[in-house]
Every structure is written in C-alpha cells, then in structure tokens.
Amino acid sequence: MFACSLRCELLASSPSSWHATVSYHSITTSDQLLELCDSLDGARIIAFDTEFVSEDRYEPELCLLQVCDGKENYIIDTLSVEDVTPFWQKLVSGDHVTLVHSGREEFRFCLSAVDRFPGNWFDVQLAAGMVGMEYPAAYGTLCSRLLKVSLGKGETRTDWRRRPLSQQQLDYAAQDVLHLDNLYGELTRRLEKLDRRSWFDQEMCDWLKNQESQFRGERWRSVSGTGSFPARILAIVRELWHWRDEVARSTNKLTRRVLRDDLLAELARRKQGDLKRIRSIRGMDHRHLQPHLQDIAAAVQRGIDLPEEECPQPLRSNSIRQRSSLCQFLAAALNAHCRQSRIAPNLVASMQNIRELVALRLDNLSLENGETPQLAQGWRKDLAGDLLDGVLEGKIAVQVEDPRAEHPLALRNRQETPGE
The missing domain is CATH 1.10.150.80 (HRDC domain)
Known part of the structure; x- marks a missing residue:
C-alpha cells in the first residue's frame, strides 16, 4: 500500500481567499513505486515535475519526482527508492498525454534513464506563449492568470538532498503538478479557439527533436570561442573536450571546474603538446590542474597527430550582414x-x-x-x-x-x- 497520504494546504486567490486541502501519496519504497506504475495503466494524463540539485555536479541529482494522474497526486522520494526506472518506462509507454511546465530537465532525465521520451508531450509554458501570454511564463503566473490560483513561494533555494524534508517543502513540491491538468484543459481550449493546435503540435515536435539532438549530438562543438577554428585545431578541441568530460564524469564535477572553456580553446589554438609551453599559458598554473598536465599534453598531441581525413570539419558559416x-x-x-x-x-x-x-x-x-x-x-x-x-x-x-x-x-x- 502507499504510504499514508499527507495533507497539503494550497491558497487559491479569490475575493474570500479560501484554502483547499489536497492529499498526495508519499512513495518511498520500490514496492510502492511499482504499485504506482500499475495504477497509471490507462491514465488519461500523467503530469510530472522534478526537484533536483545541479550545482557542482557533472549530472543533476534527482531528489524528488512529483506525479499526478488527474485523480491522485504522488511524491516519489528518489533518494529513498533504489531505482525509479519503472516510472520512466511507464512514462514512455501508453497513449496518455505527458504534462510538464518548462520540461527541459524532465525530458533529459527521462531520455537518460530509458533512452526514449514520451510521444504525447505537452508543455504548458509553450502552449501559453501560443495563445498570447508572455513566454516563457512561470508556473505561478500561468496558475494565477488562467486559473485564478495563487501558489505558495519560499522554497526555490531548498537543498532537496537534505532529509528529512519539512512539510512546507513537500507542500511546495506537490503544488508543482497539482494544477497542470487544469492548465492543460484551459490552454487546449484556447489553442483550438485560435485554430493553433496544429501549430503547437509542430512546435512541440520540433522542440523534442531539438532537445534529443542536443542530448545526443557533438557536444564538444559547444565549447565557446571555437566556432571559427580550422579542422586541425578543432581536432585538438575535440580531444581535450573528451578528456575533460571523462574527468568531470569520474569525479562528479562540473566540466568548467575541471578546465575552463577559454583555457581549452587557448590550448587548442597554440597546438603545442610540450609541457613547458602548456605551463606558460596564463591560468594553467592553478593547483587543481597540476596533476592533469601530462594527460592534457597527451590529448593535445593526439589532436596534432590525427590524420587529416579524420579531423572534424568546421561548420559552414555564412557571413550575414547585421543591417x-x-x-x-x-x-x-x-x-x-x-x-x-x-x-x-x-x-x-x-x-x-x-x-x-x-x-x-x-x-x-x-x-x-x-x-x-x-x-x-x-x-x-x-x-x-x-x-x-x-x-x-x-x-x-x-x-x-x-x-x-x-x-x-x-x-x-x-x-x-x-x-x-
């Protein structure tokens, strides 16, 4: 059985400022998660949101999953449940509509977990922009303007890794999915009234493809300051990026904490695998870089020695007049x-x-x-x-x-x- 339902007090703005009591189920074990996944069979919608911590980490750490199936609300403690893969598998199967607000990180969590993403993805933030609201609009703004509901604030800086979480923190997390179904209904009505549902579907499809492309693509090309580099220097950039990414992954650090983009670009531009010349670059004398200098030099040398036909080619660039x-x-x-x-x-x-x-x-x-x-x-x-x-x-x-x-x-x- 699910853990005992917890009570969440949410304030809805109206002339009399009334309170509505909403219950949600706390999911803290693998058995409870499997029971939740079974209960989602045949669901019309699955609305979900995440709480995570990304500071000073290679990958964001997922701390909570908030879920609503249109009838019941759930909070999954992802630090207590050993493996939440069954939820992601359930999310990418079936004919339900998946509801999110500004769902970039939610998309990436799902794709990373099961290498797939839901087919019927509906982002209320994007839909709101399609019907004339500001874009991107905060979740609270949408609830206030479309549903006349005022949400609580004050937990945006919570460290979601800490346990136990307070009742106030859990209440704050629960409200992030509580109104997504009603927003979906109102925004769908407005899209259809303006005859823009096909526009939204195309834009949502393009967004999903773009996010998947960014997730799977040549991420090394995003190193700042390298867009105009020729093929040989790009080969060095790629080797240094792969070295940096592996160190960041193995030590669970942000990549920029391993080697900044500007230093990576400068190392590639100089095309020197000599340790003495690498040390002469301003910024390469930082203490945390000293144990890695040999590996950095080796990465530079691999780029230098790569056969010409294997070097990555610069992306074609047209010079567009600013006008x-x-x-x-x-x-x-x-x-x-x-x-x-x-x-x-x-x-x-x-x-x-x-x-x-x-x-x-x-x-x-x-x-x-x-x-x-x-x-x-x-x-x-x-x-x-x-x-x-x-x-x-x-x-x-x-x-x-x-x-x-x-x-x-x-x-x-x-x-x-x-x-x-």
Missing part, C-alpha cells in the same frame, strides 16, 4: 503583429531569425546547414514570414496608431493606408 536599423524596424513590426494576433513575439522569432530572413531575401543566403530560415517555413511563415516579406517589399506599412497605447504600432496594406 541593424532594418532588422530593428522589422522586429517592431513583428512585435505589433504578434500582439494583434495574440501570440508571444519572442516565441515567433528572435532578432537572429529576422536577420536570417533578411539575408535570404536580400542576399540569397541560406543557413549554415543549408536549411530555410524559420520565418520562411511552417506556421511562422503563415503567421509572420509573409507579412515581413510584405514590409520589405513596401506592400505593408507600419504606422503609429495610438502613441499613448502600450502597443502603439499597427500594420496596414498600403492601399488601406490613409493618404495613399
């Missing part, structure tokens, strides 16, 4: 259009996305990977790409409609503009 004034003007037009269309502007496009569209239209430049810019494809093209093309071509005018309004700009077809 700051034009892109800022287009950004203002896009912002006005998104406000009118009830969608978060920064979900639609960043300034870089606008630069890429301008480079395609004016210079015929595609992206580094040869793909079409985001604003020239899919739902973004339908919503904003064609409109920005119209502004570039002079077919659409941007005008000040009300200088005192919070959003004073409006867009008009040229033939509709007064005085034309």
